[in-house]
Amino acid sequence: MIGEDIRASVFRDTKNYYEQVPPGVIARQLITFAKEHAGKDVLDLGCATGNYSLALSSMGYNVKGADVNAGYVKIARERGLDAHLIEGALPFADMSFDTVLLFEVLEHLPNPDAVIIEARRVARKNVLITTPNSGGVAELQRSGLLFEHFADLDHKNFFTKESLRVLLERHFVRVKVQEGDGINPLALLPWRAVRFFGSGLTRLKLIPQRFYFRLFAIAEI
Numbered sequence: 102m103i104g105e106d107i108r109a110s111v112f113r114d115t116k117n118y119y120e121q122v123p124p125g126v127i128a129r130q131l132i133t134f135a136k137e138h139a140g141k142d143v144l145d146l147g148c149a150t151g152n153y154s155l156a157l158s159s160m161g162y163n164v165k166g167a168d169v170n171a172g173y174v175k176i177a178r179e180r181g182l183d184a185h186l187i188e189g190a191l192p193f194a195d196m197s198f199d200t201v202l203l204f205e206v207l208e209h210l211p212n213p214d215a216v217i218i219e220a221r222r223v224a225r226k227n228v229l230i231t232t233p234n235s236g237g238v239a240e241l242q243r244s245g246l247l248f249e250h251f252a253d254l255d256h257k258n259f260f261t262k263e264s265l266r267v268l269l270e271r272h273f274v275r276v277k278v279q280e281g282d283g284i285n286p287l288a289l290l291p292w293r294a295v296r297f298f299g300s301g302l303t304r305l306k307l308i309p310q311r312f313y314f315r316l317f318a319i320a321e322i
Contacts, residue, residue, distance in 0.1 A: 114254045115209075119149040119173060124180055127152050130282055131204050131231055134317050136160070140199020140226045146191075146216070147206035148184060151177030158182070165198075167191060191219045199226045207268075208232050208256045217272050221322065230269070230318040234280055235259035237312050248314065265316055273320040280313035 148166030177184035287299025
């Protein structure tokens with residue numbers, strides 16, 4: 102097929118993506134989110150190969166991992182994580198953990214409610230959720246742009262701030278959803294120094310943000 106190399110570089114089937122991700126590679130924003138809101142005992146539900154679990158463990162959290170991907174669980178165990186393969190209901194008693202993490206999970210699920218119900222069952226304090234943000238798509242399209250995560254072929258759900266809040270409020274009384282990971286407004290300019298400067302101003306929140314890459318949600322028990 103003509104241009105197949107270009108297609109392969111744009112569209113991604115991420116089912117086994119984390120097998121190629123080296124140990125220690127994480128999005129620092131997710132760790133900061135967990136540190137701000139998680140209790141001491143944590144279940145990383147959808148832990149993949151364990152990078153986030155192990156990062157939190159190194160900071161003093163008691164972390165277990167769980168995933169439906171047997172290959173991921175094997176790698177996570179080899180890296181030292183207490184990781185569990187999910188085959189149906191979670192193999193944990195009610196209220197076993199202070200906090201359950203659902204980091205970049207719900208967008209992959211044909212039935213996110215079922216996983217949310219199980220996460221709520223085993224949590225004592227809260228469930229922390231991150232997912233790609235799909236708000237502002239119409240405005241981006243007017244400039245011929247889309248968020249990068251639209252290229253992930255195995256995503257089943259595309260959440261906005263409002264649709265994620267509605268989903269979570271079916272299961273939790275107190276829900277807070279925020280947009281995060283602001284996109285550098287200068288990222289499309291051709292000058293590297295200007296892009297770098299814009300990135301720094303974005304992190305410091307000195308440039309007004311219009312688009313955000315990720316949603317962060319706190320669902321309290």
